[in-house]
Amino acid sequence: MPLSDHKRSLTVFANNHLNGDPDHDYHITLKLEHSLRVLKNARIILEGESIVGRIAQLTTQASLFHDIGRFPQYARYGTFKDADSINHGRLGVLTLRNQEFPRGFSAKDQRLIRAAVGLHNVKEIRKDTPEPLATMAHVVRDADRIDIFSIILDHLDPTAESKPVVIHSLIHDPQHYSEEVYQTVLAEKTGDYGHLRYSNDFILLLIGWLFVLKYSTSVRLIAERGLIEQAFSILPKDDKILTLKDKSHAFMRYKIERTP
Numbered sequence: 001m002p003l004s005d006h007k008r009s010l011t012v013f014a015n016n017h018l019n020g021d022p023d024h025d026y027h028i029t030l031k032l033e034h035s036l037r038v039l040k041n042a043r044i045i046l047e048g049e050s051i052v053g054r055i056a057q058l059t060t061q062a063s064l065f066h067d068i069g070r071f072p073q074y075a076r077y078g079t080f081k082d083a084d085s086i087n088h089g090r091l092g093v094l095t096l097r098n099q100e101f102p103r104g105f106s107a108k109d110q111r112l113i114r115a116a117v118g119l120h121n122v123k124e125i126r127k128d129t130p131e132p133l134a135t136m137a138h139v140v141r142d143a144d145r146i147d148i149f150s151i152i153l154d155h156l157d158p159t160a161e162s163k164p165v166v167i168h169s170l171i172h173d174p175q176h177y178s179e180e181v182y183q184t185v186l187a188e189k190t191g192d193y194g195h196l197r198y199s200n201d202f203i204l205l206l207i208g209w210l211f212v213l214k215y216s217t218s219v220r221l222i223a224e225r226g227l228i229e230q231a232f233s234i235l236p237k238d239d240k241i242l243t244l245k246d247k248s249h250a251f252m253r254y255k256i257e258r259t260p
Contacts, residue, residue, distance in 0.1 A: 001104035041143035048217030062116035089121040142218035
């Protein structure tokens with residue numbers, strides 16, 4: 001079954017959740033377009049990291065279907081915030097099983113794809129996660145985070161139309177951010193959505209993802225798309241933020257320059 005058919009299956013499934021309300025349909029379409037871009041990101045990462053064969057094929061499917069749980073989540077709860085609704089990764093696993101997506105794969109391969117979907121939004125991948133699942137999950141997570149980075153920054157642009165659902169209804173105050181979130185990111189640790197209060201906290205969370213991306217190709221994509229520069233252009237220009245900015249740029253240079 002060609003990839004185009006799988007993309008068509010996801011598109012039909014997503015469009016079945018449209019209801020004619022412009023705001024509702026905006027968020028459904030947003031997640032469909034996001035899924036297709038994550039697929040593209042994943043394929044770039046797979047190529048850049050020389051990941052080929054069956055594992056690449058399965059990872060491609062997991063990246064395409066990684067957010068399939070978002071459509072029933074938003075249709076049912078009107079939010080993308082898992083804490084206020086349901087874990088969209090787990091819902092994705094159930095949805096894939098119920099819809100028998102993706103078709104044309106063995107039962108074993110379908111289980112691997114569902115497992116990668118279920119892991120894509122966990123805080124950290126356990127170090128004892130077996131292969132090929134570990135690689136699949138890491139590629140999908142990197143590809144997902146790169147596109148989320150872009151989506152959130154675009155929605156926080158001063159000229160953008162307000163979409164509270166996308167930014168988790170956080171307080172939009174250009175001059176404030178949470179010290180706890182800042183210190184977590186400065187320590188190169190993964191932030192927690194539950195600690196976000198201001199829209200600037202979300203930007204800091206995104207910057208923190210830079211330090212935990214698995215692959216150098218992923219860091220290169222962040223750099224090439226100017227996402228770090230865009231993030232810091234929105235944040236306040238105080239000394240602490242400038243310190244984090246210098247650290248972020250130094251990290252990107254190090255990761256990219258040491259890539260063979």
